[in-house]
Amino acid sequence: MxxxxxxxxxxxxxxxxxxxxxxxxxxxLTWDDPPFQAFSENLGGVIGKYYPDARLERPKASSKSLEWSYKTRKFMVHLPTLTGQWQEASEMLGPDRKGILCTAEIHEGPYVGMAVVPQTFDRHYFKVLMMAPNRKDVGAHLIVRLFYPSDIDKAVVSEIAELVQQFDSER
The missing domain is CATH 1.20.5 (Single alpha-helices involved in coiled-coils or other helix-helix interfaces)
Incomplete structure (x- = not known):
């Protein structure tokens, strides 16, 4: 050669x-591992307290993603580009009034995304709170997105944010 x-x-x-x-x-890294399993049970408990009919699904074939949903539907949402211009509308799943959508994904290593987290994004029809708690002891982080309408009980958002912060501080 x-x-x-x-x-x-x-x-x-x-x-x-x-x-x-x-x-x-x-x-x-799976949701069956102790730190992730405990977090998903606690998160499901908080969501179930306010939305007893919320469903838990694993939307992807892998076991890296979880999704709790109640009263959701598809929206056509325009998102800004990095230059501030608007893209064509794209379909996005989100909560209807009095609904909620929460997703959680496991990723290896520390969070290195472009968005500074935690951060709330306004999608016109609903808001998205994105959080990325890191666990050095297992060498992974989660991406947790809470989609909620503007008329949500603020206690839901604060309890979920507190739970995510607690996961980040446990090592």
Whole structure:
């Protein structure tokens, strides 16, 4: 094999190796693990206290994502670009009046997203509170999004935010 072939083959093999090892590491993190299981039970308890008919679903094939929903529907929402212009409307699931939607996902490593969290985004029909608690002891973080209408009982938002903050501080 010539040096030219090795010069482009080696970086490609390293990239494949990194991607495969990343995928295997992510497979270890599930909602059945003690810190995540306790958090999901507590979060489900808070949501169930205010919305007893809320459903818990695992929307994706993997066990990395959970979704609690009550009275939700699809909205056509215009989102701004990073330059401040408006994109074409895209479909987004959100809560109807007196409804709620809360999603939680497990991700490996610390949060490195673009959004400063916690942060509340206004989607015109509802608001989205995004939080990313980090757990150094398990080498992972969660992305928790709470979608809620403007007339929500503020105690719901504060209890969920407090629960997320507590998860972040437990190590």
């Amino acid at each position: 010539s040096y030219d072939v090795l010069s482009w083959l080696t970086p490609g093999l390293l990239l494949v190796l990194v991607l495969v090892s990343q995928g295997r590491a992510d497979e270890k």
